[in-house]
Amino acid sequence: MRRDVDQVLVDEVAAVVGDRREAVWIAEHAEVSGLGPQGAYELARRRAAGEPLQYVLGTWPFRTLELRVDRRALVPRPETEVVTGVALDELRHRHRPSRVAVDLGTGTGAIALSLAVEAGAGAGLEVWATDWSPEALALARENVAHLADLDPVAAARVHLAAGWWFDALPTGLLGRCDLVVANPPYVTEGEHACLDPVVREWEPRSALVAGPSTSGVDGLADVEEVLVGSIRWLAQGGAVVVELAPHQADAAAALAREAGLVDVRIEHDLAGRRRMVVAHR
Numbered sequence: 494m495r496r497d498v499d500q501v502l503v504d505e506v507a508a509v510v511g512d513r514r515e516a517v518w519i520a521e522h523a524e525v526s527g528l529g530p531q532g533a534y535e536l537a538r539r540r541a542a543g544e545p546l547q548y549v550l551g552t553w554p555f556r557t558l559e560l561r562v563d564r565r566a567l568v569p570r571p572e573t574e575v576v577t578g579v580a581l582d583e584l585r586h587r588h589r590p591s592r593v594a595v596d597l598g599t600g601t602g603a604i605a606l607s608l609a610v611e612a613g614a615g616a617g618l619e620v621w622a623t624d625w626s627p628e629a630l631a632l633a634r635e636n637v638a639h640l641a642d643l644d645p646v647a648a649a650r651v652h653l654a655a656g657w658w659f660d661a662l663p664t665g666l667l668g669r670c671d672l673v674v675a676n677p678p679y680v681t682e683g684e685h686a687c688l689d690p691v692v693r694e695w696e697p698r699s700a701l702v703a704g705p706s707t708s709g710v711d712g713l714a715d716v717e718e719v720l721v722g723s724i725r726w727l728a729q730g731g732a733v734v735v736e737l738a739p740h741q742a743d744a745a746a747a748l749a750r751e752a753g754l755v756d757v758r759i760e761h762d763l764a765g766r767r768r769m770v771v772a773h774r
Contacts, residue, residue: 509537565628566600580674583732587671591617597675602633609650623661659722676736677715678703710744727774742767
């Protein structure tokens with residue numbers, strides 16, 4: 494805890510939200526933002542009503558970034574930070590004078606901006622971030638603008654495009670992409686009904702829930718679309734990295750192989766759970 498945070502305020506906020514660690518976050522945010530004690534109490538009331546802490550605060554850390562977050566897109570999660578790390582490793586293995594990375598369904602822009610910041614130094618890099626949701630894309634645009642104030646070179650690498658998965662991309666990128674990465678919807682209808690209310694009632698349902706794959710595996714429709722579609726867009730040797738639920742890993746790997754992708758493997762998150770499928774063209 495920062496020593497200059499009002500301990501009495503933290504105690505009072507903790508009494509509202511029922512969690513001292515969250516109370517520290519709220520009290521610090523209120524202080525830094527100039528909201529004062531009344532602002533802190535209002536944030537605490539929102540959190541106590543079930544709103545995710547990340548939305549209450551309006552910003553949240555993701556790898557090296559501080560992102561603006563709200564109900565327009567999913568809360569950036571630690572699992573996706575690991576997915577981004579794997580995607581960065583794949584991109585760094587591509588030793589070409591210019592590289593193209595694509596983040597499909599960008600949401601807040603977390604993955605795309607991380608790629609631009611962490612993989613862009615010293616090498617030509619284009620990052621395309623797509624989303625079909627105008628609201629999510631507007632949020633990503635705000636995060637690009639925020640990054641531009643801190644690192645204009647990295648922000649200039651990011652291009653936003655509206656549309657459904659690969660449909661958003663310019664056709665000039667066909668067969669030229671070194672990396673395709675996505676955190677698509679992969680929750681089934683039944684699973685969504687059982688999610689924690691802080692997720693189910695606040696985060697955008699369309700970014701969570703997916704239908705069945707063509708082979709009937711529930712929740713894998715969008716994972717399949719990304720894997721199959723990547724064949725046309727990836728350059729030879731390029732990689733696709735897709736986040737998924739642990740129990741979907743084997744089915745997703747099979748979809749990747751059936752699509753003609755090679756070197757298919759499953760990578761794990763920090764908790765040791767099978768969290769993503771990785772494959773190459």
